[in-house]
Amino acid sequence: xxxxxxxxxxxxxxxxxxxxxxxxxxxxxxxxxxxxxxxxxxxxxxxxxxxxxxxxxxxxxxxxxxxxxxxxxxxxxxxxxxxxxxxxxxxxxxxxxxxxxxxxxxxxxxxxxxxxxxxxxxxxxxxxxxxxxxxxxxxxxxxxxxxxxxxxxxxxxxxxxxxxxxxxxxxxxxxxxxxxxxxxxxxxxxxxxxxxxxxxxxxxxxxxxxxxxxxxxxxxxxxxxxxxxxxxxxxxxxxxxxxxxxxxxxxxxxxxxxxxxxxxxxxxxxxxxxxxxxxxxxxxxxxxxxxxxxxxxxxxxxxxxxxxxxxxxxxxxxxxxxxxxxxxxxxxxxxxxxxxxxxxxxxxxxxxxxxxxxxxxxxxxxxxxxxxxxxxxxxxxxxxxxxxxxxxxxxxxxxxxxxxxxxxxxxxxxxxxxxxxxxxxxxxxxxxxxxxxxxxxx
Numbered sequence: 001x002x003x004x005x006x007x008x009x010x011x012x013x014x015x016x017x018x019x020x021x022x023x024x025x026x027x028x029x030x031x032x033x034x035x036x037x038x039x040x041x042x043x044x045x046x047x048x049x050x051x052x053x054x055x056x057x058x059x060x061x062x063x064x065x066x067x068x069x070x071x072x073x074x075x076x077x078x079x080x081x082x083x084x085x086x087x088x089x090x091x092x093x094x095x096x097x098x099x100x101x102x103x104x105x106x107x108x109x110x111x112x113x114x115x116x117x118x119x120x121x122x123x124x125x126x127x128x129x130x131x132x133x134x135x136x137x138x139x140x141x142x143x144x145x146x147x148x149x150x151x152x153x154x155x156x157x158x159x160x161x162x163x164x165x166x167x168x169x170x171x172x173x174x175x176x177x178x179x180x181x182x183x184x185x186x187x188x189x190x191x192x193x194x195x196x197x198x199x200x201x202x203x204x205x206x207x208x209x210x211x212x213x214x215x216x217x218x219x220x221x222x223x224x225x226x227x228x229x230x231x232x233x234x235x236x237x238x239x240x241x242x243x244x245x246x247x248x249x250x251x252x253x254x255x256x257x258x259x260x261x262x263x264x265x266x267x268x269x270x271x272x273x274x275x276x277x278x279x280x281x282x283x284x285x286x287x288x289x290x291x292x293x294x295x296x297x298x299x300x301x302x303x304x305x306x307x308x309x310x311x312x313x314x315x316x317x318x319x320x321x322x323x324x325x326x327x328x329x330x331x332x333x334x335x336x337x338x339x340x341x342x343x344x345x346x347x348x349x350x351x352x353x354x355x356x357x358x359x360x361x362x363x364x365x366x367x368x369x370x371x372x373x374x375x376x377x378x379x380x381x382x383x384x385x386x387x388x389x390x391x392x393x394x395x396x397x398x399x400x401x402x403x404x405x406x407x408x409x410x411x412x413x414x415x416x417x418x419x420x421x422x423x424x425x426x427x428x429x430x431x432x433x434x435x436x437x438x439x440x441x442x
Contacts, residue, residue, distance in 0.1 A: 039404025040328070040442060041367030043278045044139060046286040047271075047313060047333040048163060051113070051293030052360075054339035054353050056382045057302055058087050059361035060104045062341070065381045069341050071299050071351060081372035089306040092314035098372045099317045099326065100365035101440045105376020105385040106334070108392055111355040113293075116336035117165040123393035123422045130419070133170035133411075134163075135396050138421060139284040140176040142405045149283070153245065154179040156284045157277055159270040163288050165336075171413045178286070185251055185269035192249045248280060249273070258319070263311035271312040275319055278329050283403075292335055296352035298343075317365055330367030330399055335360075341382040359385050362395060368402035370440045393422040394435035402441065 056062050061076035062069055076085040079097030086094055086102075093100075110116040115126045122132040133141070136156045144155035156178040169177045183191035190196065251259065251269060254276075262268040267289045274285045289309070294301055313333060320326040338360025339353030359378045365371060376388035397407035400421060407422040 037401050037404055037406060039402070041330045041399075041402045041404075042283065042328040043281075044135075044284050044330045044332070044367070044399065044403070045271075045274045045278065045316070046136065046284070047331065048286055048288050049292045049309075049333065049335035050117075050163065050165075050288055050290040052116075052335040052337045052339060052355060053292045054294065054298065054302075055104070055356075055359070055361040055378070056339070056341055057298070058090065058306070059102050059363060060378055060382055061085060061087055062380065062382045065341070068343055068345075069381050071343055073299070084372065084374055087306065089302060090310045092310045096314045096317045099321060100331070100363050100371050101369055101373040101375060103362040103364065103375045103390050103395065103437070104359075104378050105388050105390050106338075106360050106362045106392075106395070107385050107389050108337070108357050110357040111337065113336060113355070114165045116355075116357055117163070119392050120334060120336050121163070121166075121168070121396075122170070123396040125423070130413075130415075130417075131167055131170040132419070133172045133176065134168040135399065136178055136284045136286055137169050137172055137176045138400070138405065139403065140178070141172055141411075143283040143403070144176065149281075151281055153248065153277070153280060153282055155282060156286075157181065157282055158286045158288060159273055160184060160266065161288050161290070163286065171415075171419070172411065178284075181249070184266050185249075185273050186264055186266045190249050190251060190269075190273070192245075195245050195249060248276060251276075258315075261311070261315045262319075263308055263315075265308050265312070267308050268312040268315070271316040272319075275316060275323075275325070278320070278325055279323070294339065294353060295344075296349045298339070298352050313363075320366065326366040328367060330369065330402060331363075331365040332395075332399065333363040338382075356383075359383060362390075364395075364399075364437075364440070367399075368442045369398075369437075370442065373440045375437060375440055390437070391435060394437060397422040397435070398437040398441060401436065 056069060057071075057073055061073060063074040063076060073088055075088045077088050077091060077094050078085055079094040081097035084097050084102065086097070108116065108119050110119055118124075118126050121134040123135075124132040136158075140154070140156040143149060149155050156176070158178045158180045160181050160183055162180050180193070182193035183196070247253070251272060254272060259269065259272060262272045267287065270287045270289075274287055277285050291305065317326065317331065320329055320331070337355055337357040340356045341353075344352050344354065359382060376390055377386045378384065379386045393407070400407045405421065407420075409421050411419045411421060413419050
């Protein structure tokens with residue numbers, strides 16, 4: 001084997017490592033040091049219910065509004081938090097309500113998937129001129145490689161499919177993009193992209209490496225050569241790094257009983273994987289749980305989907321609490337909007353709900369958010385905000401504050417314009433601080 005071929009093989013062995021550390025190696029100036037509020041939280045788990053879940057059928061039931069609004073879900077259950085009732089299909093979450101608070105007056109008025117997803121994840125109104133980064137990308141910028149983050153696991157991880165809808169990195173650029181795992185953690189092998197190869201066992205990989213070394217006659221003929229020694233060190237580091245990553249994503253290391261509690265579904269096992277990533281020090285994890293765009297036959301679908309959400313999210317909250325991680329980990333659960341409170345019974349909808357951005361619900365927990373509270377109120381039919389409107393930058397700005405990120409901090413951009421983390425969402429108010437969720441923040 002000649003030196004050129006040996007170098008080629010080593011480069012191939014390092015390709016995965018390079019792809020994982022690209023965030024730290026792209027040409028970019030280090031972020032400026034920005035004064036920030038005191039941090040309560042170290043990590044965020046975002047549970048994104050893509051498509052828009054119905055608030056009436058989850059966290060803001062309205063049994064007295066009549067069958068055209070509540071459908072068959074007329075028996076909401078009391079949680080372990082006084083005065084808080086949620087859907088009858090969420091009995092496990094009802095027992096964990098002391099760990100989370102509900103925002104029942106979330107609003108932005110946008111009924112388009114793409115634009116509503118954008119405003120809920122960036123806090124900014126969509127514009128043709130500029131694309132702002134999502135909250136996950138902001139955390140990658142403020143808490144990632146520019147600020148002492150050392151792990152080979154990128155600071156922003158998405159389980160398991162991309163959020164889509166808009167370009168998350170916005171004007172901050174690819175340096176801060178999320179790592180999207182792909183694969184399905186509920187399968188016997190979680191085939192994480194670039195880490196696990198289903199066609200090649202670990203034993204076979206070792207055999208290939210041993211064969212490569214056996215054939216390396218040039219390396220053997222030149223012991224002590226500085227160039228070859230450097231390549232050997234790179235190969236060893238790459239193998240150690242990828243081996244460590246394989247162990248991290250190997251859920252068989254968890255107790256079967258705990259995996260059962262989370263639910264042996266893609267969502268349930270993603271929640272368990274998110275907890276493992278938090279333990280590893282990853283500051284932002286998104287679980288993209290799709291399929292909530294229920295324009296037709298919503299109750300048949302929710303009978304299957306809500307139990308999955310109930311098991312996964314309730315166990316995640318309890319597991320984080322048991323491990324002493326909930327106080328430093330924010331969990332927030334939301335979609336881009338809610339669903340129209342009044343049901344459409346006519347064919348082909350047969351009991352469906354359309355998009356509804358006027359009023360919907362968000363769950364927040366941990367990391368400085370108090371539990372057992374309700375923020376705001378919707379009207380009797382869940383159609384409008386009746387009390388204490390909460391806008392996207394209010395929610396995201398509050399999360400930023402708890403992470404120690406100044407919501408008013410300016411962001412670098414090629415236009416040299418004043419672009420800040422969160423906008424002033426006026427609506428009759430002045431100043432960012434007026435909308436913060438102070439009533440449920442420590």
